[in-house]
Amino acid sequence: MAKKELTKEQEQIARIAKALGHPIRVAILQMLASQTCCYHGDMSEILPVAKSTLSQHLNELKDAGLIQGEINLPSVKYCINKENWALAQKLLGGFINEVAASQGCCD
Template identity: 70%
Template sequence: MSKKELADQQEQLARFAKALGHPIRIAILEMLATRSCCYHGDMSEILPIAKSTLSQHLNELKDAGLIQGTITLPTVKYCIHQENWNKAKGLFADFFTQLQKTEDIC
């Protein structure tokens, strides 16, 4: 693996980790994981936050590539971006495996 590929993976992992770094975003992902999709309005009725705050969290998850949205005015429905979710799982698995190896050495 080249230094550039390693740096790219680290950057992507950090982006995913940042997106997962808020309890509401975790709640959003848990909600989406149990459904094929969910509408913004439905989420705003379930989650204890303002619609504008929900939109900010959805944008953070979308910018990280963990979810995707489909706009059908006047609604927006969201779902987990499966390809990127699988990539995130792989990067986190590799990261934690590498840390475990280091832990075994020390």
């Protein structure tokens, strides 16, 4: 039996999961989701993280396509990327439902 290749969907789910895999990045997304428009200001004044570390987390979220914007320290301008967030919601939701519906053999 030949090995299966990973699907594009599997790779996308893993990329999103990696971006969500740190509590600071989850907090950033929650902060941005609570804004009516793009966030302007210094997130490091609100979040318990140094500016340089914050920049790395913002870049990880941006690289995953979950947020959009720019860093001009000391201020940032960021928003949730609604189109990519909708895709992430669809991919993760489908994955979670697929696993939950499986007939596990470990019962």
